[in-house]
Amino acid sequence: MEGDKVTLHCRNKTNSTNLPAAFYTPASYKPSSSGKMVIKDVSKSHEGLYSCSIPGVGESPRGWLTVRVLEKQKKRLVHHRPPHVLVLLWIAVTVFLAAVMLLLLLGFTHIKRQRGTDSIIVGK
Missing domain, CATH: 1.20.5 (Single alpha-helices involved in coiled-coils or other helix-helix interfaces)
Incomplete structure (x- = not known):
């Protein structure tokens, strides 16, 4: 939901520890030493295809991040x-x-x- 905190994890199937990874977002490339990417206040602008890559392991399939807007938030925008x-x-x-x-x-x-x-x- 819009405004929530979103955490994306990049893990190796055989190794559950957080390895350094790189995230590919709709707008940029973001390296991560913890194997996760945090979006503190997600909005519609964050929607899109995301993937990650662990050096020496490979790249994940791309996944779509959908951000929904609450009805209350929509009404607040309309009634100004x-x-x-x-x-x-x-x-x-x-x-x-x-x-x-x-x-x-x-x-x-x-x-x-x-x-x-x-x-x-x-x-x-």
Whole structure:
């Protein structure tokens, strides 16, 4: 499973002790003095064909390493917070609407004052 620790062992059939070995991975060649290769945090990028070779003994058949992703991990990737751009856009629209409402209120107040001064009659 993705995130787990994976240990690959390279052993001789007749000798159970860990001999120096070389691992052939999808991306590289990795020598090992202990006859094992450890992947501490396995991910999908580690998938592929692996084999090993013990000097003087030979090379192992290639084997496919499959890495599975937990459903919870998939859901966590799908359900993410909205990007910062959307949050900033929401704030900008809110500020814009508040400014429009304030301008309308000031406009109506100005019109009301104008009508009040037009109706004043100055006497003799």
